[in-house]
Amino acid sequence: MSERPRRVTRQQQAITAALQGRDDFRSAQELHAQLRSGGATIGLATVYRTLQALADEGLIDMLRTEGGESLYRACSRGHHHHLVCRTCGRTVEVEADDAERWAIRTATAYGFTDVEHTLEIFGRCASCSGSGG
Amino acid sequence: MSERPRRVTRQQQAITAALQGRDDFRSAQELHAQLRSGGATIGLATVYRTLQALADEGLIDMLRTEGGESLYRACSRGHHHHLVCRTCGRTVEVEADDAERWAIRTATAYGFTDVEHTLEIFGRCASCSGSGG
DNA sequence: GCATCAACTGAGAATGATTCTCATGTTCGT
DNA sequence: ACGAACATGAGAATCATTCTCAGTTGATGC
Ligand SMILES: [Zn+2]
Ligand SMILES: [Zn+2]
Ligand SMILES: [Zn+2]
Ligand SMILES: [Zn+2]
Numbered sequence: 600m601s602e603r604p605r606r607v608t609r610q611q612q613a614i615t616a617a618l619q620g621r622d623d624f625r626s627a628q629e630l631h632a633q634l635r636s637g638g639a640t641i642g643l644a645t646v647y648r649t650l651q652a653l654a655d656e657g658l659i660d661m662l663r664t665e666g667g668e669s670l671y672r673a674c675s676r677g678h679h680h681h682l683v684c685r686t687c688g689r690t691v692e693v694e695a696d697d698a699e700r701w702a703i704r705t706a707t708a709y710g711f712t713d714v715e716h717t718l719e720i721f722g723r724c725a726s727c728s729g730s731g732g
Numbered sequence: 733m734s735e736r737p738r739r740v741t742r743q744q745q746a747i748t749a750a751l752q753g754r755d756d757f758r759s760a761q762e763l764h765a766q767l768r769s770g771g772a773t774i775g776l777a778t779v780y781r782t783l784q785a786l787a788d789e790g791l792i793d794m795l796r797t798e799g800g801e802s803l804y805r806a807c808s809r810g811h812h813h814h815l816v817c818r819t820c821g822r823t824v825e826v827e828a829d830d831a832e833r834w835a836i837r838t839a840t841a842y843g844f845t846d847v848e849h850t851l852e853i854f855g856r857c858a859s860c861s862g863s864g865g
Numbered sequence: 866g867c868a869t870c871a872a873c874t875g876a877g878a879a880t881g882a883t884t885c886t887c888a889t890g891t892t893c894g895t
Numbered sequence: 896a897c898g899a900a901c902a903t904g905a906g907a908a909t910c911a912t913t914c915t916c917a918g919t920t921g922a923t924g925c
Contacts, residue, residue: 606892606901628882642904647883665850667800667911668882682839691842698831702853706815709824710858717798718851720835725843739872739921761911775875780912800882801911 605652610641614649615673618659623688624670624681662719682720686727693720738785743774747782748806751792756821757803757814795852815853819860826853 605611613634625633631646650671654661660674662681674692678699682691698718706714738744746767758766764779783804787794793807795814807825811832815824831851839847 604901608891608902610903626882640904644884644905645903648902663796663800667796667802669800682842682844684844693838695831695834695838698828698834698851701828701831705826705828706853706855709815710861711815711817711853711855712861714853714855716851716853718831718849720839720844720847720849722839722844722847728843728845741873741921743874759911773875777876777913778874781873 610639610645611649613639613641614646615653618671618673621673622690624660624662624672624683624690626668626670630671665721680718680720682722684724684727685721686723689724689726743772743778744782746772746774747779748786751804751806754806755823757793757795757805757816757823758821759801759803763804798854813851813853815855817857817860818854819856822857822859 614630617630617634617637627643627647627650630650631641631643634641634646650659650661650669653659654671657676660672660681662670662683664670672690679692680695680698682693684690695718699716702716702718703714706712747763750763750767750770760776760780760783763783764774764776767774767779783792783794783802786792787804790809793805793814795803795816797803805823812825813828813831815826817823828851832849835849835851836847839845
């Protein structure tokens with residue numbers, strides 16, 4: 600439970616900055632491309648490493664698409680889940696206290712410990728529902 | 733809503749048979765290895781294709797591990813979720829009616845339509861909790 | 866039984882995201 | 896400024912999954 604000391608590097612600052620002020624989830628590849636096209640000098644491996652480290656420390660959120668790709672986003676702290684528009688990527692943070700309790704209760708009832716869960720909701724937001732489909 | 737015609741081949745029968753009577757989720761690779769070591773002549777591509785086809789038709793269940801690997805299992809029909817032991821793979825099917833309703837209600841409240849969700853619980857079962865860790 | 870043809874198969878190549886390697890560049894305490 | 900420890904990044908390696916496509920096989924009609 601001890602975080603590794605982290606040095607302040609230009610690359611990590613760039614990544615953190617790129618995440619701020621955006622409300623959509625992005626992949627490491629997308630982030631890397633955006634940083635590059637923005638003039639930053641940064642390697643793909645560093646983007647992967649940094650995103651994972653940040654996610655491990657709970658400083659950013661990660662979720663996996665149905666295709667298995669990992670997406671990252673700067674989120675509010677603490678455990679929460681997401682409602683993601685599969686068309687435009689718009690994301691809403693949602694709390695699921697009841698579901699949390701249900702998950703724990705269910706797992707415990709079956710004698711399971713060390714319980715974790717994944718819960719994501721995908722749909723089409725109002726803006727994207729109107730325009731054909 | 734039309735399933736493509738499916739021929740009855742020895743390979744597909746082998747896969748279906750291998751899934752029956754087991755209560756753990758397995759990957760295409762594992763299934764392929766087991767079929768091979770059991771003397772069956774079957775290609776990896778066929779295992780992947782067949783598992784995906786079966787899952788698409790709702791005849792078997794699929795879930796993705798935290799590592800992004802797809803696992804398959806013969807399950808009861810209908811929508812349900814899973815409580816999976818991350819050590820021994822033992823799986824319990826669970827219903828989450830409240831969570832289902834919550835997901836729909838939440839998505840609707842935000843104007844989302846065409847809603848789907850993923851919900852899986854991972855933990856360690858009683859048998860695996862005792863033996864160190 | 867035999868011809869026919871579309872569906873199925875499978876070995877291996879291709880793909881694509883992620884991870885690893887390790888020589889080189891930076892950070893930070895002194 | 897100096898050096899040890901940490902961070903970086905280009906490219907190779909990994910690994911699950913998908914694709915290719917020539918050869919095989921199931922279903923059907925005669
Ligand atoms: Zn979040
Ligand atoms: Zn939760
Ligand atoms: Zn199931
Ligand atoms: Zn559900």
